[in-house]
Amino acid sequence: MRGEFNGFQSLIVRENSTTYYVHYFAHQLQLVVVAAVWKHKCVGNFFDMISVLLNVVSGSSKRKDLIRDKYKEQVCEALGCGLLKSGTGLNQELALQRPSVNSPKASLNDLRGNGWESVLHEAYVFCDKHDISKLEMEDQYVNPKKPRQKTGITNRHHYEVDCFNDVIDWLLQLLDNRFNEKNSELLVCPAALSPNESFCDFNLEHLMSLAKLYPKDFDDGELRDLRHHLHLYIADVRADDRFSGLSNICELSQIWGDKKHIVYPLVYRLLKLALVLPVATATVERSFSAMRIVKTYLRNRLGDDSLKYNLICYVEKSGMRKVTNDSVIDLFEAMKERRKPF
Template sequence: MVAHDISILLDLKLQEEWRGGARLCGSNDAGREIVRAGPEVVGTKANGEIKVLEYVEEEGSDATKQRQASGLLKYFQSFDSAFFLHMMMIILALTNGLSKTFQRKDMDIVNAISDVESAKRELDKLRSEHGWNPLLSKVCSFCNKNDISVMDMEKEYANPKKPRQRTGINNEHHYRVDCFFAVLDLLVEELNHRFNEVNNGLLCCMFAFNPSCRFSHYDDEKLMKLAKFYPNDFSDNELDYLEKELCLYIDNVRNDTRFASLETINDLAKLMVSTKKHNSYPFVYRLLKLVLTLPVATATVERCFSAMKLVKNALRNKMGDDYLSNSLIGFVEKEMLDTIPNEVIVKRFHAKNHRGMKRKELEG
């Protein structure tokens, strides 16, 4: 393989790995794999990507690719690379549980909000000496093990882009404040933005509709508070009717054996329609429909847009709407597709192609 072909493969592989890293940004396993691969990449250079980089650096026909490969090789053997890899693992370890909680379709809202608050408190603890000192110790140990020069934290920091310019800060301030604390602040700011007091109150009120454990989470005060979040859907008179309906509704469903084994709000809405109770309690059902839009407007839709960025990339920018929709279904609904045997799919495609051949024969 010539150097030009390898350099093209290098570009594609690096892009794919960076996209893969972005997809796994909430996974602790991804962070552990990154750091576990570190000694191979930095120390023995046994990794295949390193060999490709070395080949492009020496034999590449494109000078730009050669410089890029050389820069990447130097970066893999630097203190910066080791520091950021270990920092990623610590942060991913804290956010892994929170990420998995919000990826579950049957997530417990109250526990999810509690997990958010716990994650914010743990991120705040990392700003103390108990968070910084263990991180620095692990990075230094990793560097000594793999023959990487360790930064003297007391020396003045030199900006690699402007080495002659005085920065006025030491290396510890740069790595601890400008790098480590900056990432922690961004994470906390994002959590505070997405889970502010209003959103948390809305989610907790929504959970009062949960029918699991024979409606043990029911709370009419929270549901009335939830209805007041929608002034365009409930007038003052309708709020009074809703308050009376809620009392009748909860007494009715708790004594109806058909509602005894429900687990999710979706199941509750479906059963209310099938049993015609949505006609008996129209205001309760209206509020229930508004609650059902909350997960759709947040997690599910956001997951679809994230999948769209991965499916419709630069190489597929001319993809049609039908093909894109079908591809997204296969990407988002992986659990459902896993339940379909391969034999069923093969038979369906075989029958479809067989019908197409017959149609062509008739037209001919």
């Protein structure tokens, strides 16, 4: 994909020099988390044990039924005591939410500086609930592999500094490596157009940086005009009651009537680019996710053409539903004969 000479990225860039390669965001975050976990031996060993436990449980239907019944009893007991609430979407097995783009680095920095005590409290609550012995944080840390060796540090120092802070530092470092400056701008800058809370996220420099990423859409003269238009635009929409109460740029684009797209054509062009960006990246991500469903182990020898046609049918489901059986029959009837007459 990212090959310098024959990769998909280089082939696209040859056709359009202003194309930006944006790797699968969710997959990038997954790689960051996995790499950070396995760099720390203690954390890696913990997930090794979890993996072994999952393999042991999933290998037996009886074990899975026992755990499921036990979990059902705990949920029923918690519902009876009022610790859990019932309702649609509550207490169910759900997939992980899609990662947000609202400054994960800032969240990690805040967690590193102020999150240790809350994590420790949650761990102590979990130990009390399940009758697990707790470590005293001020006692000397004992290395389980070398119990007779004097470490010279406390349990608090080991788990807070050597584990908690180290993993967060590696996460921040890997995030910087995985998400370069242009990718970060493509994620952060469009948020400056959000009308939420009376356009509180409006940032002139972020929007100018976003426009500079599209040199074929904004030349030097238009960039100078865009800065002036943005000053007028933000004052205009903040004073207009119709734009109050909006939460996203999709809603903003729907009420851009009253000739505002004519009054602020450069701002409208920037808004259209911001709307196209998530659609373009999400469509590609979903297409690559669909490849795992279409190109299975039993169909791993599909050629490029067959794979393309299968993916089109799978990804463009809404369009394929419009194709009737009669039109397909007519198409085949109009094709040339495949067999020569005897």
